[in-house]
Amino acid sequence: MTGFRVIKGGILSLVQDTGRLRYQHLGVTRGGPLDAKSASWANRLLDNDPDAAVIEITAGGLELESRTQIMVAVTGGDLNLTLNGEPQPPWRSFWVRQGDRLKFATPRYGFRAYLAVSGGFQTTPILGSRATVQRDHLGGVDGKGSALKAGDELPCGHLQEETLSREIPMQYLPEISQDLVLHLIPGYQQHEFSKEAWQTLWHNEYTLSQNSNRMGARLEGMEIATPNKTFLSEGVSYGAVQVPANGQPIIMLEDRQTLGGYPKLGNILPLDGFRLAQCMPGAKIRFKPMSLAEGQQQMRRYLRFFGL
Amino acid sequence: MNKKAKVSEHSGNAENVRDTSRVETPKRPQPTFVNAGVDALLMQFGQELDPCMPGFLASIRAAIIAELSDVVYEVVPSYASLLVYYEPRAVRTYDLEQALETIAEQTPWLCSPWSADAEAPGKLVEVPIYYYQPDDAIEENDMARVCEQSGLSFDEVVAIHSGRDYQVYALGFAPGFAYLGALDERIQLPRLANPRKNIAAGSVGIAEGQTAVYPQESPGGWNILGFSPFVWFDVNGHANGNVDKNTPAQQAALTPVQVGDRIRFKPMSKSAYEQAKAKFFAQQGDST
Numbered sequence: 001m002t003g004f005r006v007i008k009g010g011i012l013s014l015v016q017d018t019g020r021l022r023y024q025h026l027g028v029t030r031g032g033p034l035d036a037k038s039a040s041w042a043n044r045l046l047d048n049d050p051d052a053a054v055i056e057i058t059a060g061g062l063e064l065e066s067r068t069q070i071m072v073a074v075t076g077g078d079l080n081l082t083l084n085g086e087p088q089p090p091w092r093s094f095w096v097r098q099g100d101r102l103k104f105a106t107p108r109y110g111f112r113a114y115l116a117v118s119g120g121f122q123t124t125p126i127l128g129s130r131a132t133v134q135r136d137h138l139g140g141v142d143g144k145g146s147a148l149k150a151g152d153e154l155p156c157g158h159l160q161e162e163t164l165s166r167e168i169p170m171q172y173l174p175e176i177s178q179d180l181v182l183h184l185i186p187g188y189q190q191h192e193f194s195k196e197a198w199q200t201l202w203h204n205e206y207t208l209s210q211n212s213n214r215m216g217a218r219l220e221g222m223e224i225a226t227p228n229k230t231f232l233s234e235g236v237s238y239g240a241v242q243v244p245a246n247g248q249p250i251i252m253l254e255d256r257q258t259l260g261g262y263p264k265l266g267n268i269l270p271l272d273g274f275r276l277a278q279c280m281p282g283a284k285i286r287f288k289p290m291s292l293a294e295g296q297q298q299m300r301r302y303l304r305f306f307g308l
Numbered sequence: 309m310n311k312k313a314k315v316s317e318h319s320g321n322a323e324n325v326r327d328t329s330r331v332e333t334p335k336r337p338q339p340t341f342v343n344a345g346v347d348a349l350l351m352q353f354g355q356e357l358d359p360c361m362p363g364f365l366a367s368i369r370a371a372i373i374a375e376l377s378d379v380v381y382e383v384v385p386s387y388a389s390l391l392v393y394y395e396p397r398a399v400r401t402y403d404l405e406q407a408l409e410t411i412a413e414q415t416p417w418l419c420s421p422w423s424a425d426a427e428a429p430g431k432l433v434e435v436p437i438y439y440y441q442p443d444d445a446i447e448e449n450d451m452a453r454v455c456e457q458s459g460l461s462f463d464e465v466v467a468i469h470s471g472r473d474y475q476v477y478a479l480g481f482a483p484g485f486a487y488l489g490a491l492d493e494r495i496q497l498p499r500l501a502n503p504r505k506n507i508a509a510g511s512v513g514i515a516e517g518q519t520a521v522y523p524q525e526s527p528g529g530w531n532i533l534g535f536s537p538f539v540w541f542d543v544n545g546h547a548n549g550n551v552d553k554n555t556p557a558q559q560a561a562l563t564p565v566q567v568g569d570r571i572r573f574k575p576m577s578k579s580a581y582e583q584a585k586a587k588f589f590a591q592q593g594d595s596t
Contacts, residue, residue, distance in 0.1 A: 024384045025369070026541070026563050027479045126543060127562075136483050137524065138543065187343030188350065232355055233478065233487075235384035235391025237348035259386050259480030267345030295346045296396045303397060 002068035009149040010061030018051040020129040031131035034277035038076035040306040042116035045073035052120025053130040077110020092167035110278040122155040178283040183290035188264035192227035208283040214255035223247030233261035239268040366568035430568040438581030439534040448532040484523040484541025503529030537584040
C-alpha cells in the first residue's frame with residue numbers, strides 16, 4: 001500500500017475530517033479539525049472533497065517519510081516545515097516523491113498546521129468518519145482514537161505525474177494573532193447571568209490557559225459571577241462558553257462532551273474559534289457581542305465558499 | 309439537581325391553555341427556545357427531572373428526524389431538552405422554531421413511564437451487576453463509604469439500588485454512557501470532591517439522583533458500588549446481541565438502550581461475576 005510512514009509522531013498529530021456526525025445522541029463526540037478553515041483550504045488547494053481526511057499537527061514535531069509520489073498541501077500555522085531539510089513555505093501545494101522527508105519543527109507563528117494529500121488520507125472510517133477522538137477511542141490511524149506515533153502507516157494514493165503547484169492568494173491568508181477578539185452570540189442561559197457578569201466579560205482581557213485542549217479552550221482572568229442555581233445537563237454545541245463555579249470561562253471545541261450542565265453565556269462565532277485554534281497558551285482574548293443574524297450570514301458565506 | 313419546576317405554562321392560545329389543564333395531561337410541558345450558536349437551537353421543556361420526559365423527548369426527536377431531515381441534521385436529547393442542529397443555509401431560525409413547536413404540540417404526552425405495556429415507547433433492559441462487598445479489594449470500591457454515609461447496611465444498599473427500574477434520561481459523557489434515574493433518596497450522595505483519574509470499564513456508580521455504568525475506562529467522580537459486564541456501546545453494532553431491525557439506520561444498534569428505555573439491575577453472584585469480568589476484559593482487550 002502506498003502512503004506515508006510516521007518517523008516521529010510529534011506532540012499531537014491526528015487524522016481529522018469534518019467529523020463524526022449524527023451520533024451525538026449516543027454520547028459520541030463529533031471531532032474534526034480545530035481550525036476547520038485552514039483544513040478546508042488544504043483540501044481546496046488539491047481539489048479534494050471538503051471532507052477528505054487531513055493531518056492536524058499541533059505544535060510540531062511530526063516527521064513523515066513518503067512511500068508514494070503525490071501532491072500535498074500544508075496550511076494553518078507555520079511550523080517551520082522542511083522537505084528533505086529545505087524550508088517549505090506553507091499555504092501552497094507541492095510535489096512529494098518516494099523517500100522524501102517532511103518534517104514539522106516548532107511554531108514560527110500559529111499553533112496548528114494541516115497536511116492534506118491528493119484524494120485525502122485513506123485510513124479506515126469509523127461510524128462514517130476518519131476523525132480521531134482520543135477520549136472516545138474512535139477513528140484515526142488505527143480506528144481506536146490514537147495519535148500518530150513512530151511506525152504508523154498513513155495510506156493515501158499515488159499519482160502518475162506531478163500537477164501544477166498552487167498557492168493561496170495573499171488576500172485570503174488568515175490573520176494569525178496571539179491577541180484575539182472573539183464574537184459571542186448570546187444564548188443558552190444568557191438571561192441567568194447578572195448584568196455585572198456580562199460587564200466583566202465584555203470589559204476584561206482573558207488569557208488562554210496551558211490546560212486547554214481539543215475539548216475546550218480554558219481562559220483565565222477576572223472571575224465571572226455565575227447564576228446561583230444548578231441546571232440540568234443539556235446538549236453542548238460548538239463554541240459554547242460555559243462558566244463553572246470558579247468563574248473562569250471554557251470555550252467548548254470539537255472534542256467537547258456531548259452533554260454538559262454548567263451555565264453557558266452563548267456561543268462564539270465558529271470563524272473566531274478557528275482563529276483561536278492558532279493561539280498558543282498565553283494568548284490574550286477579549287469578547288465582543290454579535291447578533292445571531294450577523295453570525296449566520298458570515299457562516300453561510302464561509303460554508304458556501306468551501307462547498308461544505 | 310434543581311427540583312423546582314420552571315415549566316413555562318404560557319402558550320398564548322386559549323385552547324391550549326384549556327388542554328394543559330385537563331386531568332389526563334396535567335403537566336404537559338411547552339417548549340421554550342434559546343440559541344446555541346449559528347447552527348443549533350436548544351428546545352427546552354423546563355428544568356424538572358420528570359420520568360415522563362424521556363419517552364416524550366424520544367417521540368419528538370423521532371418526529372423531527374422524520375419531518376425536518378432536509379434542514380435538521382442532528383438532535384441530541386438530554387433530561388428536559390433537545391439540542392437541534394440545523395443547516396443555517398436551508399432554514400431561518402424563526403421558521404424552524406415554528407416547525408419544532410408544531411411537532412411538540414402534535415406529540416402525545418403519554419405519562420405512563422412505568423407501564424409494562426409492550427406498546428409503550430421504551431423497552432425494559434436487564435443489566436447484570438455484582439455489588440462489591442464493603443471489603444472487596446477493588447481499587448474504586450466505595451461500598452463501605454456509601455454504607456457509612458447513608459447509614460444503611462450492605463444488604464439495604466443492594467436492595468434499594470436494585471429494587472426499582474430506572475429511566476434512561478440521556479446518553480452522553482462517553483459513547484453509551486447512560487444517565488439513569490431516579491435514584492432512591494436514601495442512597496443519594498454527592499460526587500467525589502476529588503474525581504478519580506481512572507475508573508475501570510464496567511464500574512457502576514451513583515451520584516446525587518442518578519446512577520450509571522462507565523462503558524469504558526475514564527476519569528470520573530461517581531461513587532462506585534459494583535461491576536457490570538453489560539456492553540453499552542459497540543462500534544460494530546452488536547452490543548449485547550442487539551439485532552433490532554427497527555432501530556433507525558443511523559443508530560445501527562450501537563447502543564442496546566436509547567433515551568426513553570428502562571433499565572433493571574439484576575444482582576449476580578461472586579462466582580458469576582468473576583467469570584463475567586474475565587470475559588468482559590478479554591473482549592475489551594480485543595477491541596481496544
